[in-house]
Amino acid sequence: MSFKWLEWAQKIQSISQAGLSFSKDIYELERYEELRVLSLEIMEEYTGLEMEKIRGLFANETGYQTPKVDVRGAVFKDNRILMVKEKVDDKWSLPGGFCDVGLSPSENIVKEIKEESGYEVHAKKLAALLDLNKHPHPPQSHHYYKAFFLCELTGGQVGIGNETSAVKFFSENNLPELSTGRNTKEQIEMLFSFYINPNKEAVFD
16 A cells, blocks of 8 residues: 555645744745645545644644654563563564653663663664655554664563553464564564574664
8 A cells, every 4th residue: 555645745734844843934835834834734634533632643743744663672581572462452572662852762761661661671772764654563653763672681570551451472473463563573583583693684674
């Protein structure tokens, strides 16, 4: 299925946001606002979401728009990978989430794993930096980069977080139903390949 409409809407939104942030000419500001409304109308038409909800996604966005960053951590134990069950869709994902301002990428993933699973880890290696749009994820309103870290288990104990309902380790040939907005089967398999070959070079795009 093609999501070219989403790419167009994202680009129009990005252009309009930058223009509204940096332009000083009143007429240009009006035109950039028209572009922003157009991007919202495209999303409303193809997603079925209400205009006000879509507008809320971008209401606090200012300045030059760049991709948002999501981090995911691969923690292995006895040839199995750690996964958490997401409350929002009742499916499974690698622990992780959007990066918080003030923390480095590795600090973010350590924090996310602790909050979502109860385990304490050390981030050892950046395995992959992927563009969500180049992989079979469901369409998203924003443009995301996904950073996958290999992490070493150092302590802690199982404990669910505010956004998770279960924590479990899975073997590669017995994966649960995945929350594909967060990770795909191919990405999990990629991380198992890093577990088998720790010297493998990082993957990008």
